[in-house]
Amino acid sequence: MIAKRRRIEENLKIESVPTYDGDCSSERDLKLVSGSLYLPKENELKPKGDDSHFICQKEGVIGVADGVGGWALKGIDAGEYARRLMKNCYVAVKKGEIDLKRVLGEAYAYTKVAGSSTACLLSLSDSKLxxxxxxxxxxxxxxxxxxVYQSPLQQHRFNHPYQLGNSNASDTPSCAxxxxxQTRAGDIIVMATDGLLDNVFPWEVELAVWYRLWVHEQDGDDLIPEEIAYDLAEIAMYNSLDHFAETPFSIAAKQAGKERRGGKVDDITVIVSFVI
Incomplete structure (x- = not known):
């Protein structure tokens, strides 16, 4: 894996790391500019997939949710739970709620459909994420x-994440x-469901972001977050279909005593935010 990274860096001739500087002169004025890409896995019965997300550009709040696919065995579309949960989060933010714990709690209370999902919300205020x-x-x-920072996972055990839902076995927002x-102008935030996180190592994210910044620097074009989101989703999809690749998921499986090689085919949601 380290050798693979070095070969890629050598091919790109990485000598220095370009940066996205943003255009704010004061840390007090920091804001998020966000874009996203969603790639549901191929499933004729569930064309919308199980993921959902929202972006409140003006309020500087983003969120993702991943419906737990195991509900399909009971004939339940967990993607519908994820979509309702994210819609209710969006509504709470638009009504003026800025405390993320209250946003999630209110959304959870109003999401009454069957199923369950993960949830991750993020906001920026006073230069702090x-x-x-x-x-x-x-x-x-x-x-x-x-x-420089990666949020920790919450799992009861391997491949069994904490999840919000209405069943007795589900978790509640109190578990969040x-x-x-502390962030700075020029930072880039990558938020994603496990379709990315299970298939792409942090160093692959670094190289993808570096490459897009380098292209932007060479061409002088305006960089938009959707470009990076597209690149990362493409890498995640490619790795997910590789039956022999070493991935974060295959390593976690091995650590849990499971025989598992290659990527994990899943819905892929990526939100990229520039701190400017």
């Missing part, structure tokens, strides 16, 4: 092309992790 997370969705913060991280 605030996040709340339930399950194995999450986010990374990149600074000067390097990952509350996270904070």
């Amino acid at each position: 605030h996040a709340i997370n339930v399950g194995d969705s999450g986010f990374m913060v990149l600074r000067r092309g390097r990952v 992790q509350e996270l904070e991280f």
